[in-house]
Amino acid sequence: MSETYTLYNSTVMDHFMHPRNMGDLKDADGVGEVGAAACGDIMKISLKIKDGKIEDARFKTFGCGSAIASSSMATELIKGRSIDEAMNFTNQEVVDALGGLPPVKIHCSVLAEEALKAALEDYIRKHPETASKLQTPVPAAA
Ligand SMILES: [Zn+2]
Numbered sequence: 001m002s003e004t005y006t007l008y009n010s011t012v013m014d015h016f017m018h019p020r021n022m023g024d025l026k027d028a029d030g031v032g033e034v035g036a037a038a039c040g041d042i043m044k045i046s047l048k049i050k051d052g053k054i055e056d057a058r059f060k061t062f063g064c065g066s067a068i069a070s071s072s073m074a075t076e077l078i079k080g081r082s083i084d085e086a087m088n089f090t091n092q093e094v095v096d097a098l099g100g101l102p103p104v105k106i107h108c109s110v111l112a113e114e115a116l117k118a119a120l121e122d123y124i125r126k127h128p129e130t131a132s133k134l135q136t137p138v139p140a141a142a
Contacts, residue, residue: 008065008069010099012101015098016065016066019069021058021059021072023058025047025056028048029047029049029127030047030121030126031119032044032122034115035111036067041108043061043071045057045112045115045116049083049123053081054078066102067108070098074116084135087134089117091106091109095109
C-alpha cells in the first residue's frame, strides 16, 4: 500500500483518479485563477453563467491530489447554483462532500473556494449590471 491510500479516503481517490469537469470552457463568462504556496498548487476555474445561474464549470489544477479532488468536487457541487448561492460556497462543503481531507490538506479545498470566488468576481466585473441584483456584497477587487 502506498502512503496515498492511507492518507486519502476512496471518494478523494476517485475524484483524483477520475476528475470531473477537467479542462477549459470555451467562451467562459468568468475565469478565476489562484495559487497556494504551501503545496505549490495552482487552480483555475472557468464558469458558464446563464440567467444568473452557473450552467457549467470546468477546472484546471496544477497541484497535489487534494487540490485536484477538491476542484473536481467543487465544480460538481456548484453547477446549477445561482450567483448568490455560489458566492456563499465554502470549502467545508467540498471537505464534507469528499468525506474529509487530512488536516494538512484542508487548505487545498480552500483554494477551490477561492478559485470559484475569483471566477465569480471576474464575471461580475465583466457584467456589472448583475452586481446590483446580488444579495451578497461583492468583495473589492484585489
Ligand atoms: Zn495541495
